[in-house]
Amino acid sequence: MKRIGIVGLPNAGKSSLFRALSRQAAEVAPYPFTTVEPNVAVVPIPDPRLDQVARVLNASPVVYETIELRDIAGLVRGAHRGEGLGNRFLAQIREVDAVVVVVRAFSAPDVPHPDGRVDPVADAELLETELLFADLERVEERLERARRRARSLERAAVAERDWLEALKARLERGQPARGLEPPEDAPQAARELGAITAKPFLYVANVDEGSALEPPAELVAHVARRGAHAIAVSARLEAELAELEPAEAEAMRRDLGFSEGVLERVVGAAFRLLGLVVFFTAHEGAEARAHAVPAGTVARRAAREVHSDMERGFVAAEVVAWNDLVAAGSLQAARERALLRTEGRDYLVRDGDVLRFRFTP
Numbered sequence: 001m002k003r004i005g006i007v008g009l010p011n012a013g014k015s016s017l018f019r020a021l022s023r024q025a026a027e028v029a030p031y032p033f034t035t036v037e038p039n040v041a042v043v044p045i046p047d048p049r050l051d052q053v054a055r056v057l058n059a060s061p062v063v064y065e066t067i068e069l070r071d072i073a074g075l076v077r078g079a080h081r082g083e084g085l086g087n088r089f090l091a092q093i094r095e096v097d098a099v100v101v102v103v104r105a106f107s108a109p110d111v112p113h114p115d116g117r118v119d120p121v122a123d124a125e126l127l128e129t130e131l132l133f134a135d136l137e138r139v140e141e142r143l144e145r146a147r148r149r150a151r152s153l154e155r156a157a158v159a160e161r162d163w164l165e166a167l168k169a170r171l172e173r174g175q176p177a178r179g180l181e182p183p184e185d186a187p188q189a190a191r192e193l194g195a196i197t198a199k200p201f202l203y204v205a206n207v208d209e210g211s212a213l214e215p216p217a218e219l220v221a222h223v224a225r226r227g228a229h230a231i232a233v234s235a236r237l238e239a240e241l242a243e244l245e246p247a248e249a250e251a252m253r254r255d256l257g258f259s260e261g262v263l264e265r266v267v268g269a270a271f272r273l274l275g276l277v278v279f280f281t282a283h284e285g286a287e288a289r290a291h292a293v294p295a296g297t298v299a300r301r302a303a304r305e306v307h308s309d310m311e312r313g314f315v316a317a318e319v320v321a322w323n324d325l326v327a328a329g330s331l332q333a334a335r336e337r338a339l340l341r342t343e344g345r346d347y348l349v350r351d352g353d354v355l356r357f358r359f360t361p
């Protein structure tokens with residue numbers, strides 16, 4: 001299961017957001033979602049495409065893909081030197097697949113800001129500096145070894161050294177590792193380094209309740225220069241909504257003009273940054289389920305996500321794009337219109353495919 005880490009300066013609204021997300025998780029899905037530890041929760045990723053597929057095929061229950069969410073405290077000035085909970089913080093953030101950065105954009109004079117001002121871009125820069133320094137330290141450590149090994153002129157060693165040199169220069173310019181491709185001749189180098197700033201980042205501007213759900217323009221511009229994305233939430237409002245009965249919360253959301261719940265907006269957006277492909281399986285009277293696999297997964301390998309027997313005895317996959325199926329109104333109609341195809345073991349699964357595997361048990 002993939003992991004998302006929520007980070008931010010103290011009082012940015014991380015815990016409020018984490019609470020809202022984990023409570024909404026319990027509303028969205030008909031099966032229990034647990035808070036594993038006080039700051040770790042497994043949450044579903046609501047997917048309206050799967051809802052529609054389930055309706056057309058009379059499948060139930062609807063089982064979304066899940067992701068682990070971690071509220072990671074300890075990002076303060078000096079964290080990269082181990083200040084505050086710095087070391088623990090860095091160890092935790094290295095383990096996640098995507099990072100949600102909460103920056104304060106709400107005013108609330110009763111909530112102190114560590115630097116006594118509200119400035120989302122300055123906060124983003126402070127956070128990035130800490131993470132860039134943490135990466136830079138690692139790069140320098142590895143670079144020493146890589147330089148020694150590259151003296152052998154062995155191809156992978158040279159490629160790794162050159163890549164680390166380029167990365168060092170990039171981080172020193174204040175740019176994230178994201179965007180620098182891993183070296184072709186040393187494909188393991190990037191994984192071994194585990195740079196924090198190479199991970200996908202979603203910036204969440206925590207805005208005043210009642211204001212438009214849009215991140216401040218200067219933050220959007222800043223984030224675009226980093227190759228990342230920004231959205232807005234009001235964490236306090238979402239935490240309050242999550243306290244209400246589901247029906248009441250739903251009505252409130254409608255009144256507020258929120259078309260999606262906070263889980264879809266935040267977790268859905270962060271999940272999409274992981275570049276996974278989601279396919280669906282669904283059968284009348286049985287469950288409809290979403291499965292996330294890496295882009296480039298072939299049909300036979302995808303079958304393993306459903307059952308290992310299906311991979312072993314794989315014969316073929318029947319495939320229809322979710323929107324084609326919904327437009328056709330039934331599998332039969334999709335087949336008649338030639339929207340449902342039979343594909344072999346090496347078919348590259350696409351995002352939004354509805355798959356049925358034929359296999360010999």
Ligand code: GDP
Pocket residue numbers: 008009010011012013014015016017106107108111206207208209233234235236237
């Ligand atoms: P953390 O330190 O980042 O985990 O921040 P918390 O979620 O604990 O929030 C710190 C304080 O800010 C709490 O008193 C929250 O109620 C308040 N807060 C968080 N989000 C908002 C918001 O969107 N608007 C307002 N007015 N207050 C907020």
